[in-house]
Amino acid sequence: MKNVPKIYPTNDLLFRKLMTSQDSPHILKAFVRDILGKEFKALIPRETYHIDSYKKSLKKTKLLRTEVDVLAVTEDGSQVTIEMQVHPHYFFEERAVFYLSKVFASPYGDKKVKTYIKKNNYSALCPAYGINILGFDLFEEDADAIQTFSLRNDKTYKPFLNKRKQRILTLCFFSLTNVNLEKSSAAYHWQRFFNTGEVSDDAPDYLKEAQRITDYHSMEREEQTMIMRVDKAQAIKDAEIAYAWEDGLEEGADMKAVEIALNMLEEKEPIEKIVKYTNLTIEQIEEIRTTLD
Numbered sequence: 001m002k003n004v005p006k007i008y009p010t011n012d013l014l015f016r017k018l019m020t021s022q023d024s025p026h027i028l029k030a031f032v033r034d035i036l037g038k039e040f041k042a043l044i045p046r047e048t049y050h051i052d053s054y055k056k057s058l059k060k061t062k063l064l065r066t067e068v069d070v071l072a073v074t075e076d077g078s079q080v081t082i083e084m085q086v087h088p089h090y091f092f093e094e095r096a097v098f099y100l101s102k103v104f105a106s107p108y109g110d111k112k113v114k115t116y117i118k119k120n121n122y123s124a125l126c127p128a129y130g131i132n133i134l135g136f137d138l139f140e141e142d143a144d145a146i147q148t149f150s151l152r153n154d155k156t157y158k159p160f161l162n163k164r165k166q167r168i169l170t171l172c173f174f175s176l177t178n179v180n181l182e183k184s185s186a187a188y189h190w191q192r193f194f195n196t197g198e199v200s201d202d203a204p205d206y207l208k209e210a211q212r213i214t215d216y217h218s219m220e221r222e223e224q225t226m227i228m229r230v231d232k233a234q235a236i237k238d239a240e241i242a243y244a245w246e247d248g249l250e251e252g253a254d255m256k257a258v259e260i261a262l263n264m265l266e267e268k269e270p271i272e273k274i275v276k277y278t279n280l281t282i283e284q285i286e287e288i289r290t291t292l293d
Contacts, residue, residue: 006195007216011178012230013223014214015084019070020045024213028072030206032080034186035131035146035174041198042075051223052135071103076172079103086135088256088265091258091277096132100171104128115164127162127172133194136256137177145178145239148186261288 009015019028047053070082070193081103089095107113109121117123139147149171151160162168174187176195181188191201197214200206216224257278264274265288274285 006197006230007214007227009194009210009214010084010086010133011227012084013227016054016070016209017049017091017223018084018213020047020049020072020128022048027206027210027213030068030186030204031190031267032129034190036129036170036172037128040074040078040080043080045070046073050221051226054226067154069099077113078129079106079126080129080131082131082133084133084135087244087259088136088138089260092138096130096171096173100128100130100169103130104169104254106108108199122123125162127166127168127170130192131172131174135176137175138173138180139175141178143178143180145175145191146172147175148172150276253280257259260289265289 008015018024019031025043025045028045029040032043033039051250066120070080073191074080081099083099085092104125104127107124107126110116110124113124113126115123115126123145150167151169152158153160160166161242174191181191182217186204186207189199189207193199193207193210197211199211201251212218216227219227257280261274261278261280261284264277265285271282271285275282278285280288
C-alpha cells in the first residue's frame with residue numbers, strides 16, 4: 001500500500017465528516033459533552049456531511065482557510081457551533097463573539113420555532129453555545145486548556161438567565177497546544193486525537209470509532225483526493241509562514257505575528273493597519289510581502 005503523509009483530524013474535510021456524518025451523531029454529542037460539560041438529548045447538524053456538498057462549499061470559501069464551522073440544533077431549539085481554527089487570525093476574539101451572536105439572533109421572529117409565542121419575536125430566541133478548537137495559544141500558558149465564558153454579574157458572578165432559566169450565551173475555547181488538562185479526562189483524549197490522529201487503549205470507545213472514521217485508508221478515492229488537496233494547500237500556507245519567519249525575521253518577530261501579517265497582506269490590508277495589529281515594523285512587513293511574490 002502506497003505510503004501517504006500523516007493526515008490529522010484537524011483537516012477540514014475529516015473534521016466535518018467526523019462531526020456531521022449521518023452515522024456519527026453520538027460522536028458529536030460526546031464531544032460537546034466532554035468539552036462544554038453539557039449533555040443534550042439530541043444534537044442534529046444543520047448540514048450533514050457528503051463529499052459532493054463539501055466540494056460545493058469549497059467554491060464559496062478560500063481553500064487555504066482551514067476554518068470548519070459545524071452548526072447543530074438541540075432538542076429544545078438551542079444551537080451549538082463548533083469551529084476548528086488551526087491558525088490564528090487577527091481580531092479572532094471579536095470574530096468568535098460575532099459568530100455566536102449571529103447564531104443566537106438567527107431565529108428572531110421565526111414562527112416555526114417551537115419556542116415562539118404569538119406576537120413576540122424575541123420568544124423564538126434560544127441559548128447559543130460556541131466551541132472554538134484552537135491550534136494556537138489564545139490565553140496564558142498557565143491557564144486551563146478549556147476556557148468557558150458566559151454572561152454573569154460582575155460582582156456576584158450570578159449567571160444571567162433567560163425566561164426559561166437557561167444561560168443565554170456560552171463561549172468556549174479548547175486549546176490543542178495547552179497541556180493543562182487532566183490526563184484522565186475525556187478532553188485530554190480528544191486533544192491527543194486531534195494532535196496525533198491516534199487514541200490510547202484507555203480512550204472512550206466513541207473516540208476509537210472517531211479514529212476509524214478519520215482513517216485515510218478507509219476513505220473513498222474521491223475523499224482521499226480532496227483530503228490531500230486540502231492538506232497540500234495548508235502545507236503551502238505553512239511553508240510561506242515558515243519561509244517568511246526564517247528569512248531574516250527571527251529577531252523580534254514571532255510566528256503568530258508573521259502569519260497574521262501574511263493573512264492581512266493577502267486581504268490587501270494597508271501596511272499601517274498590519275503594523276498596528278502585529279507590532280511588526282514596516283521593514284519586516286515589506287520583507288514578508290516579498291515571500292508572496
